[in-house]
Amino acid sequence: MGLTSDKVLALVVLSAVLLFAGTVWSWPRLARGGALVVAGRIAVLTTTQVAVLASVGLGANQAFGFYASWADLFGRESGQGVVADHDAGAGSLEVVGTRRVNVPGGARPQIGGRLQEVRVVGRRTHLASPAYVYLPPEYFQPRHRTRAFPAAVVLTGYPGTAAALVKGLHYPQTAHALAASGRMRPMILVMMRPTVAPPRDTECVDVPGGPRTESFFAEDLPEAVARHYRVAGGARGWGVVGDSTGGYCALKLAIHHPRTYAAGAGLSPYYRPPRDATTGDLFHGDGQLRDDADLFRYLERHPAPDTSLLVSTSRHGEDNYRETLRFVDLVAAKRPTRISSIVLDSGGHNFNTWRREIPATLEWLSRRLDGR
Template structure:
């Protein structure tokens, strides 16, 4: 049974209840002062608390999508994926479609009515990074009258550790985009949804690590090239945007600032503004001070040429730790007189899915208004 299986959660809750009842029932028998009785009390308490914490942990993981599997949780998932060649028609494609599904909340099974979510494997041809992803194709993509139409693209990134599946099932990006397009608030847009951690379990912070994963290049170049080779999308940066939450928000902003020739707009939901160094990241810069400075968006806005791009950042006055830094970032962008900046500031909201779901509809509407289609 997988980490995210409902059966695992139900079993954990069941054992927690059983152990709680057993502890209450057996406590009088364990009330003596002998070493066996004391050991029994300690064992029962520890077992009960362990199962309770396990239940809460499993429930939280299902709600927020931190880890996708046991190997992901234990840090034993180290492979970057294997590219499998299939038919001759698809052998040279940098994107392999693994499976397809309908958009949640849409009853029709017809792609031209319901759109489609494709589970794919993406290969970066210059970085040799292989990353799993989900691609949402709007209904218009399959309609005969749009055969020659090229669609705008929004790259959607999770936080760390995060799972791409959570962008579909928990944050509801495809269904939100479809509803916005249906109501005329957003143009039909292809969503490419994946995690920024392309070399799990390491958190590379979308940095080109010296001698390691070239994550920034993957998102700035390889991902775009792969999507353009497989789907009907426009090549110009005016048709490309990028959005993410937490670590994904930092990555989205940084990639747009560093590569305005790749993305016309970026959204950071609860982002931070410089790459941290901690046990999950390892040594990202290998003593390269210039690389470390570039990963600091405040430094980049002050010392690098101001990019022709549009940025949206979000925070909360109460509940978010990035509020003061977000106000500082807005001021830094304004001082460039070139880069454009907008914001969503909630009265209160934590660093969690519930807060981001309140921001995503407005953020997608803003992002769509900055992109063009042909």
């Protein structure tokens, strides 16, 4: 059974409850003296605490989508999904599964839309990554059969899982409700994590001699999706949004590639990539690459891109508050770049905060993208 399986979580929780009850019941016997009895107390307490901590950890992983599998959790996920396809003229997108959207009437695609699990392979980078694609109800309705829809790439934080965008952050359900109420136009959502070379956190950088993550998101992904689905052409057909690491990537992609993404929204973003055990050396001495990855330096040293940006933070609970205000001031002085913000009174770096920001973010994104 997988790490994110409900059965695994239920089994571990049940084990913790039974161990706790057994500890309480057997404690009078374990209260006696003697080395064996003391060893028994240590074993019982240790086992119970491990089970309780495992229950909390699995529950948190289910809620926040940190790790997708046991191999991912223990750092054994090393396959980069590199595909060398010398015959294909373009990248590929393969649908590997389809499921209903958890909305009223979701059994019928014309009412609830559809959620497709896909695998994307990049033509230029040869990187491969899983994703979920949300197709709105209008995509399946006969009167819209020739309509092309705007699309948004939705990115998790690191490590994150694409499933967390569906189960934890409820992007498809939120988009469905907003479109049904007329607050946003129907939109295709391509939901995935920015980690396309697990377990390494590449921060959407084209690593010298390594994974070309930025090129995958800027070129390969939009191309593969557009070849498979009815997506509106041009930059005005595409936006990108993400939280935390995904928020940094979203801003970076919109700033670096305004001809691909007309808008980028960062929820609780940061503005320069870290260097730690998860990233390793991303730049290998390339000072220009390092400076371009710092969004402050990039905007100070390059012409302002023709794109729209949205950033979010909170006055209490987010570490990025002051830096976000500085970023807003910097971008506000740049034309034709446009900047908007969401500032909450309080909210931590977590799913609950982002769920409060996602409806306004999708509405903002919808106003800046065009279909046809």
